Amino acid sequence: MVKIAWLSSRVLGSDLCSTTQINLANGLVLKGHEVTIYSPGKADGNSFYHEEIPRSQIKGLQAFSIRRSLKSKIKEIESADIILIDWPLASLIKIITGKTILIDRGPPAYRGVFARMQWPYWRKAWNIAKYGTTVSEAHKKFVMGNTNTNASEITVIQAGVDCELFRPREKSTKLNLVYHGSLDKNRSIMSLPSLLTEAKITGLDIQLHIHGQGDCLDKLTSLNIDGLEVTSRLEQKDLANRLGSYDVGILPMPEHRVWNLASPLKLSEYLASGLIVTGVDHSGHRMNNTDGFVKLFEEDDLITSTVNWLKELETSKLRELQAHARKKAEEDIDWAMSVDVLENMISSIIED
Secondary structure, X not given: OOEEEEEOOOOEOOOOOHHHHHHHHHHHHHOOOEEEEEEOEOOOOOOOEEEEOOOOOOOOOHHXXXXXXXXXXXXXXXXXXXXEEEHHHHHHHHHOOOOEEEEOOOOOOOOOHHHHHHHHHHHHHHHHOOEEEEOOXXXXXXXXXXXXXXXXXXXXXXXXXXXXXXXXXOOOOOEEEEEEEEOOHHHOHHHOOHHHHHHHHHXXXXXXXXXXXXXXXXXXXXXXXXXXXXXXXXXXXXXXXXXXXXXXXXXOOOOOHHHHOOOOHHHHHHHHOOOEEEEEOOHHHOOOOOOOOEEEEOXXXXXXXXXXXXXXXXXXXXXXXXXXXXXXXXXXXXXXXXXXXXXXXXXXXXXO
């Protein structure tokens, strides 16, 4: 058994991105290890220990406030055999005597003053890391090309999917398309309702479901378009139940560093739910061995090309492709595989 501490800046229970920490930590416990996550938020119903850390409400001071709180717990934290540290908290590496792994689930996101303030901290994090993780090969290459890292090992740990929770369910006779996630204008979300308009012109009968939270939610809910359902963010169990009854998942995010380097969690959830997938063609949406059931198009052609693709699909072919999508999730992207990669990395570092 290895005793593992994870210092995280994610708000467990409310931050969508905390899914990674929760699943990896639970997976490590299932394999016989002891895991304690130190982070803001709540983590009820999990098998790991959680030490709640206070966080400032002032944007720009949040990571600083977490680091300050964790400094008072360093002796307790150092009782672990190895310490995982999210990159916004990486300055703590300098005062920790034990072995550490830098966890980078993505560099500073979006644009604006706060992102510009974070870039120097991200680079410094990699400059002091001996070991680290990224979410994709593209992300790893970006780290190596944009920092002065001397890390002796950088391991790719992609976001997996819970294939027990996300699974195919009974489908309806009507074709159901879905997007779930942040309803952010930077994600080209407002272009999605035009799928219904173009489909109607070609005689294709579809329904479009959009689930999430963000600055486009009010605009989307105000639209009066037949076949459009818009909800705010759903609890994970409810989301999984709904996804399993749909047919096609959508990845509208345009080519941008934030999504080009990302691990395709949304794609993984779609595939596990037995959905075929359409999206914008860039590295963040690509996955090996998905020919036939994942179709990626140029951003300007996404709506028209998606409608044309679906119009040509007979129901029997659709169900066949959906079965291939589910098989891909089971064989290649279940969370258990990501847990194995992390466990192997931890074991090799401890033995080093």
